[in-house]
Amino acid sequence: MAGTExxxxxxxxxxxxxxxxxxxxxxxFQLRDEPVRVTVLEASDRVGGKLSVSEVAGVAVxxxxxxxxxxxxxxxxxxxxAGLGERIMPAGxxxxxxxxxxxxxxxxxxxxxxxxxDLDDLARSGVVSPEGVERARQDLVLPSxxxxxxxSVADFVGGRFGQxxxxxxxxxxxxxxxAGRAADLSFEATLTPLAKAARSHVSLADAAGSxxxxxxxxxxxxPVRVATLAGGFGSLPGVLVRELLAAAPDASVxxxxxVRELTRGAGGWRIGVGAAGAVEHIDAxxxxxxxxxxxxxxxxAGVPGAAPAVSAFAQxxxxxxxxVTLAYPRAAFPGGLSGxxxxxxxxxxxxxxxxxxxxxxxxxxxxxxxxxxxxxxSLGRFGEEGLLQRDDADxxxxxxxxxxxxxGVRGAPVASRVSRWEDALPQYTVGHGGRxxxxxxxxxxxxxxxxxxxxxxxxxxxxxxxxxxQAAEQVLGWVKRDTAAVAVGA
Numbered sequence: 001m002a003g004t005e006x007x008x009x010x011x012x013x014x015x016x017x018x019x020x021x022x023x024x025x026x027x028x029f030q031l032r033d034e035p036v037r038v039t040v041l042e043a044s045d046r047v048g049g050k051l052s053v054s055e056v057a058g059v060a061v062x063x064x065x066x067x068x069x070x071x072x073x074x075x076x077x078x079x080x081x082a083g084l085g086e087r088i089m090p091a092g093x094x095x096x097x098x099x100x101x102x103x104x105x106x107x108x109x110x111x112x113x114x115x116x117x118d119l120d121d122l123a124r125s126g127v128v129s130p131e132g133v134e135r136a137r138q139d140l141v142l143p144s145x146x147x148x149x150x151x152s153v154a155d156f157v158g159g160r161f162g163q164x165x166x167x168x169x170x171x172x173x174x175x176x177x178x179a180g181r182a183a184d185l186s187f188e189a190t191l192t193p194l195a196k197a198a199r200s201h202v203s204l205a206d207a208a209g210s211x212x213x214x215x216x217x218x219x220x221x222x223p224v225r226v227a228t229l230a231g232g233f234g235s236l237p238g239v240l241v242r243e244l245l246a247a248a249p250d251a252s253v254x255x256x257x258x259v260r261e262l263t264r265g266a267g268g269w270r271i272g273v274g275a276a277g278a279v280e281h282i283d284a285x286x287x288x289x290x291x292x293x294x295x296x297x298x299x300x301a302g303v304p305g306a307a308p309a310v311s312a313f314a315q316x317x318x319x320x321x322x323x324v325t326l327a328y329p330r331a332a333f334p335g336g337l338s339g340x341x342x343x344x345x346x347x348x349x350x351x352x353x354x355x356x357x358x359x360x361x362x363x364x365x366x367x368x369x370x371x372x373x374x375x376x377x378s379l380g381r382f383g384e385e386g387l388l389q390r391d392d393a394d395x396x397x398x399x400x401x402x403x404x405x406x407x408g409v410r411g412a413p414v415a416s417r418v419s420r421w422e423d424a425l426p427q428y429t430v431g432h433g434g435r436x437x438x439x440x441x442x443x444x445x446x447x448x449x450x451x452x453x454x455x456x457x458x459x460x461x462x463x464x465x466x467x468x469x470q471a472a473e474q475v476l477g478w479v480k481r482d483t484a485a486v487a488v489g490a
Contacts, residue, residue, distance in 0.1 A: 002356060012036050013482075015286045015287070016284040021296075025047060032244050047241060057415035059195050060231055063325070064421060066359075067228045068226070068227060068233075069225060072462060080237050087094070098346055101168075107125060107127065111208065116169065117206075118209070128169070134345075136164030147199075161205075166182050172349075172357075175349065176346055180381070181381060185428055186430045188433050207280045260274070260365045261468055293316040309438065316432070317429065321421050322420045322421065324417075327377065344358060
């Protein structure tokens, strides 16, 4: 233990968090009441990562992630600890539809992450053709598929139900969550509960059915408990920083602080921060790496013994996404939006559209309803980076035209905003689970080092915060053990 930071600054062990996105901020926040000094280093000029909020037509609307699952303690616990419990706002409508085969169609009532449970229900939905339904019924009589290793979603689900179910139901779900494609994404890593259930069921429909409630005739599934924050989910990072600094006055959160070097010595960690030619060195007792795969791999490249993790990081591609937010007069939508029964619709890639998902924000979040209807149009599947390079006016016109084709909205939007998120989402391609295990095993062998973020357990904000808690506990446990060892040695 070098002791430089501990002796000269605060007398406490120093924990540095590299990355000021939601995972990094959550990790730092978890350490606020612990006997450590925390420094957060963020390369960009703002914290929060993919969480940001700004106004459209006078309404505060999220530019990136907008919600979390409210019935999961691991996702809401940190929000409560930050004093935001009273600002949690439930969704009014959570149902989604599919724009396919010429119209917007309700999804089957019983499905799990796009995988149908009831094939008669699938037929009634009209999402797939009659021929597609007949192919899907083969799932009920096909022998069990043995999975020795990981498979793509398209290979496994398509092998059971046929390609049309993949194209028109499952891939739109994956595009919305991961901005990925079923032919590339891992069945085990993206549809994990279903992959586990499938091991004890011959039929994939039966496996999916074991994960969803059984409905009586005419009964609708219970709504998913989704929530956001009053003022926008993008307000969360600022609150976490404020509460961190209030609870731990010796903590610091630095923006415009790119980390260029991470090295391990006999006495701890040394971090090189700043522009090339003007690198500042910071000593730390423990480090949390909360950045995407590319930067993480470059940092660990200088750490002895970390080569397996560096190789695994290099195998994780990322997808860029964009959000075009549009505001319309309420009368612009024929028949209004609130009575349609769904808050969003997804668009299969086989339809050849640029927009992959549309969310009627003022329907999903009733507390935002007012003089205008706010609509979020999401663009960008893996491999479509060229689309996002078009200028703002082109993207607004494209999104508005496709929205009009699907919904019949009349006239032009009265306000718009384009948000681009470069390399936003890691792709959980086939073999992803093995890569994550290798990264974690390699990192665990490094004293006082931990990782967290969207790369590991899921891309949702709540899961990122849960991984941050795990990383904070990991480095805190190491620091406490090391501190005790130093005291005994003294």
